[in-house]
Amino acid sequence: MSALIKQAAEHWEFVSPLLRKPKNEDDYDRLVLALDELLEITGDDESHPLMSLVDIIGDWIEEWDHKHRPMPEASGADVLGYLMREHGLTQSDLPGVGTQSVVSEILSGKRQLNLRQIRWLAERFGTSVETFI
Structure with a gap:
């Protein structure tokens, strides 16, 4: 087992809630709160190490919104x-x-x-x- 996988496995129970696509509203709400916290930490620093996690969670939230909360067309x-x-x-x-x-x-x-x-x-x-x- 590589050192990276070993380290990930040791910490998985702590990070796994952040690394699951939402399956229901509670999951979605949890990810939104996590994203808010991450954005407070990262600010505008695009090179911050947590920005990749921001991108992943942001993509999952956007995907959920498009599927479950579509924007109505406006004339x-x-x-x-x-x-x-x-x-x-x-x-x-x-x-x-x-x-x-x-x-x-x-x-x-x-x-x-x-x-x-x-x-x-x-x-x-x-x-x-x-x-x-």
């Missing part, structure tokens, strides 16, 4: 409404989209955003045009 109007709320904007604060009534029709789903409006919104909010498509 351009949904994104626009969200950004307006976040920035405290009213319908009349978006002259690049159109009049207040045009913005209202977009938000209610009666009208679709056109390319000119999408470009203006992407520039206004500092996002890519894909955000509103």
